């Protein structure tokens with residue numbers, strides 16, 4: 001049995017914000033490391049003497065490790081507390097980057113990116129679990145959105161500043177410094193981060209594997225977790241796929257824009273998400289009963305946006321692309337509604353596990369769409385109009401599943417209210433809620 005965690009004087013709201021900020025900087029560092037090969041790809045190819053297939057293996061490995069680790073990360077963070085898991089994340093991120101800095105062969109570089117991917121995978125869910133411990137439900141959306149915004153700063157740091165560093169000091173000093181700064185940041189987490197306002201560490205008692213599986217099953221059974229999964233599945237993939245992979249080729253090869261114009265247009269995604277996140281987070285935090293109507297409206301708007309982009313005869317003008325990309329850029333912010341659902345409908349001891357499950361949703365959709373667009377481009381000889389049809393198709397699937405689980409989650413809330421149990425949001429019953437009652441298979445919302 002673990003010893004009882006030592007109690008400290010309860011953290012003030014300001015201290016909780018500083019604790020979150022320290023943890024969110026870990027996420028900023030993780031996103032920096034995650035996205036650093038974007039501008040270092042050519043240097044990597046030259047340094048290790050490899051081609052584009054070998055470079056793509058870096059990304060596949062990283063995504064694979066990230067995806068495989070989401071649910072285990074949730075379980076680990078519920079068991080050992082976010083402080084310990086974040087410290088582990090920094091160690092993996094830092095060691096991975098140091099190894100990459102010193103790597104002389106492709107094989108070592110691949111191991112380095114795998115280690116780094118492990119650190120990355122441990123980060124986001126830990127930061128959200130920490131936020132769930134420190135902030136009330138109404139602030140959680142805002143804190144989650146601000147975490148996403150800080151991630152974008154990490155992404156920005158991995159663009160021009162990293163390009164300049166690679167062109168100046170070069171590969172080894174740049175990545176060595178990045179790795180060492182990351183390792184040094186473990187001191188800040190150790191000194192500043194407290195798992196809860198009153199406990200430095202808040203580990204739960206050790207549990208058997210069968211209990212872990214039972215906890216996982218319980219989290220999956222909750223309609224709110226499923227609704228979170230499908231919300232996170234449906235909202236962010238358009239933005240992710242455009243920013244990570246197909247946005248630039250679509251604009252340059254598909255639309256005939258010069259690469260410089262295309263890069264500037266893609267900046268709309270970053271600016272939109274950085275501004276939209278806190279605005280949406282602040283609003284939904286105050287009016288949580290509106291989050292699902294807003295999410296549904298948003299997905300409908302994304303559907304219309306894709307209809308305009310794909311139906312436009314000839315080159316889509318910049319004046320249309322900018323508002324269209326602005327709409328798509330809100331996908332990340334809207335996806336955070338999924339995490340708020342995971343938090344609201346699960347007991348706090350299971351929020352990490354539920355958050356890990358929700359996080360898998362966005363990853364699955366992004367990977368499926370990115371691959372499908374690539375395959376369709378190959379098959380059609382580069383017809384973006386057909387290839388990008390994947391976007392509205394997957395959106396329709398996600399929106400359909402989200403609607404089903406929305407009704408089920410509402411039915412579970414009404415059932416809990418009838419049993420006199422507390423519910424996270426007060427909902428008004430509508431005529432269409434009858435469908436949710438017949439769909440509801442689980443007796444309790446949380």
Ligand SMILES: N[C@@H](Cc1c[nH]cn1)C(=O)NCC(=O)O
Pocket residue numbers: 124144145147148149151236273277331332333335336359362
């Ligand atoms: N959808 C993102 C979070 C986000 C918030 N605002 C914009 N994006 C997400 O799921 N991130 C997970 C990660 O590890 O980065």
